[in-house]
Structure formats: C-alpha cells, structure tokens
Amino acid sequence: MATQNVLDIKLKKIDKIYKPGNAVSGYVVISTKEDMSHSGVTLSVEGSVQLQLSSKSVGLFEAFYNSLKPITMLHYTFNVAPSGKFTSGVTEIPFEFNLEPLPGQTLYDTYHGVFVNIQYTIKCDMKRGILSKDLQKAVEFVVETQTPTQLLAKETTPVNFLITPDSLSNFKKISKADVPNFRVSGQLKSAICHINDAFQGYLLIESAEAVIRSIELQLVRVETCGCADGFAKELTEIQNIQIGEGDMCRGLKIPIWMVFPRLFTCITTAARTFKIEFEVNLVIMLDDGHLITENFPIKLIRN
Structure with missing residues (x-):
C-alpha cells in the first residue's frame, strides 16, 4: 500500500x-x-x-x-x-x-x-x-x-429618492400612458458606503395602482478595462436579495439592508488600465409584469 x-x-x-x-x-x-x-x-x-x-x-x-x-x-x-x-x-x-x-x-x-x-x-x-x-x-x-485619505468622505450624506412614472427614463417598447400610477419614496443612508458595513436605508410605497409582486435589491459590479485604444465597460450582477414579497402595505417603511459579500466586492478602485465600481438597483416587480427600476451608483471605501 x-x-x-x-x-x-x-x-x-x-x-x-x-x-x-x-x-x-x-x-x-x-x-x-x-x-x-x-x-x-x-x-x-x-x-x-x-x-x-x-x-x-x-x-x-x-x-x-x-x-x-x-x-x-x-x-x-x-x-x-x-x-x-x-x-x-x-x-x-x-x-x-x-x-x-x-x-x-x-x-x-x-x-x-x-x-x-x-x-x-x-x-x-x-x-x-x-x-x-x-x-x-x-x-x-x-x-x-485603505481608501486614500484624500478620497475619503468627511461626512456621509443621506440620499433621498422619489420614484414616479414621470421619473422613469427607460420605457423601451411601452409608453408612460401604459405604466400604472405609483409613488415610491425613500432614503439611503449614504451613497458612500464603508465596505464592512451594510448598505442601509428604507423605502415607502406611498401609492400604487397595480398589485406589487416583489421588491428586490440588485448589487452590480461595473468593471472597466482599457488602454490607449479605448475602454470596455461591463456590468454584471453580484447578488440579488428580496426585501419585500407580495402586495406590501402602503405607507409602511420597508427597511433596506444588504451586506457586501467578501471577495466579490472591494473598495472602489481606479488604476491605469482598469476600474472597479459598483451600483445598486432597486427593482419593484408589479403583478402585471412591469418592472420599476431605480439605479444608485455607490462608492465603497475603507478607512
């Protein structure tokens, strides 16, 4: 043996x-x-x-x-x-x-x-x-x-948002007239996030004519590779978590809480031939098939 x-x-x-x-x-x-x-x-x-x-x-x-x-x-x-x-x-x-x-x-x-x-x-x-x-x-x-000292934010500022049919910019094959009326507001703790802390905030469904099926948070990596010939930017999903299911109550604060996964995220990085950035998409899925999406570019830091 x-x-x-x-x-x-x-x-x-x-x-x-x-x-x-x-x-x-x-x-x-x-x-x-x-x-x-x-x-x-x-x-x-x-x-x-x-x-x-x-x-x-x-x-x-x-x-x-x-x-x-x-x-x-x-x-x-x-x-x-x-x-x-x-x-x-x-x-x-x-x-x-x-x-x-x-x-x-x-x-x-x-x-x-x-x-x-x-x-x-x-x-x-x-x-x-x-x-x-x-x-x-x-x-x-x-x-x-560590994030370079000159790039660190001295204070984090809350980000207020309001989503209505008029605020949507990408309708593709549908017109605004076909979108059911809704009003969603909320606040993010900050768009500058410490990578070891959670991405935090809340949203409030003030009104919505259509039945809501689900609310999700999508974390997206934005990777850019390039040189003197040009740059290629690619967006891919890192994770998708559900923060609400079913036809949520109107006027109820829904907490936003997402942990940044280790290894699959890093501090926002810019080098000579590549960049690594991140975005968060708030996606509200309606029962009639419509998707309401709001995009938030974020910056990840560590000090």
Whole structure:
C-alpha cells in the first residue's frame, strides 16, 4: 500500500486577512507515515491582477486584447528547507514575509470579478526524486487596502429618492400612458458606503395602482478595462436579495439592508488600465409584469 504524504500551508491568522506592510507568517506542514527524502522545499508568493475582455469587446479592442498581460504586484520566492529527509510524523517549518509591493507597483484589494480578478496566493513546492511525485500546495490569502485619505468622505450624506412614472427614463417598447400610477419614496443612508458595513436605508410605497409582486435589491459590479485604444465597460450582477414579497402595505417603511459579500466586492478602485465600481438597483416587480427600476451608483471605501 502506497504511503500518503501530505503537504500543507497553515497561516497564523485564521481569517487570512492582511494589510499592506503586515508580516504574513505561518507554517509549511509535512505529514508522512515514514521517512521521506526530498530535493528541497520552496515557497513562492504572488499577487496579480488578471484582466480580460468580454466576447463582444474583443473585436472592438483587438490591440488591447492581445496585450492583456497580468499585472504582477508582488512576487517572492525563497527556500524553506534544503535537500534532505523528513522523518515520519508531522514536521512544521515556519515562514514569514512582509507584504510589500514590487517597486513601482501598488497593492489592491483582493477581488474576484468577471473581467477583473485580483488574487494573492502562497504556493509551496517540494521536489522529490525521479520515481516520486513532487508535492505542491497553494493557499489564497486576502489583502485589504485603505481608501486614500484624500478620497475619503468627511461626512456621509443621506440620499433621498422619489420614484414616479414621470421619473422613469427607460420605457423601451411601452409608453408612460401604459405604466400604472405609483409613488415610491425613500432614503439611503449614504451613497458612500464603508465596505464592512451594510448598505442601509428604507423605502415607502406611498401609492400604487397595480398589485406589487416583489421588491428586490440588485448589487452590480461595473468593471472597466482599457488602454490607449479605448475602454470596455461591463456590468454584471453580484447578488440579488428580496426585501419585500407580495402586495406590501402602503405607507409602511420597508427597511433596506444588504451586506457586501467578501471577495466579490472591494473598495472602489481606479488604476491605469482598469476600474472597479459598483451600483445598486432597486427593482419593484408589479403583478402585471412591469418592472420599476431605480439605479444608485455607490462608492465603497475603507478607512
């Protein structure tokens, strides 16, 4: 029966969240049932920004598409164990490095998007003999950066809104005369949101001739990739939550509360070749099939 050898990476911080300048420390863990020879153990740390265009934008920006190379923000490689032998049992090898970018580069928030992906990984490689399989293990850690001080809002201002048939701008194939009469008001706590806090507010259905089926909040990512040839902007949905179901009472305050999902959101970011922004859509679905939608561009910050 073959002996099972296990290579693992354990970080000291359970949440795996670090800020630029922090020391990242942990252990390379080797578990083996019998003595195991090896040709060295190396650790590599990489942080990169991956960019891509949607299929509809490829033809428009072919020159840019051919130059979509990953942006390497940081890259370290160091040996944690020279060639030798690990004895049976569990061996822990400590490691530590400072989270600093390469010269001329900037660290951005960890972010898993559709057309922009920002990721930080630690990868461990153990080289073995010709007749043995090399072992490899990778783990992702999360980087949280701060919004530059000059871009932080000194105070958050509530955003009042009023939605009526006259305020709607996109009717597509229907006319205003076909839209049932309604009046929806409300307030957002702020359009500048701390990413670790919830998106908050309330709405009030003052009147509505049609029966309401549902009220939803849609969080949208706005990703822009570009260069001198032009920019391609793509909007995709991150999450959709229901805050009201059925024909809600008129005159009743309905709370708005939405948590920003970790990894799939980050602070609003603008770099030379990409931007990451966010919007919230308030969608009221009527029983007759009409959709009433109000769009709120928001800015995510962290201080």
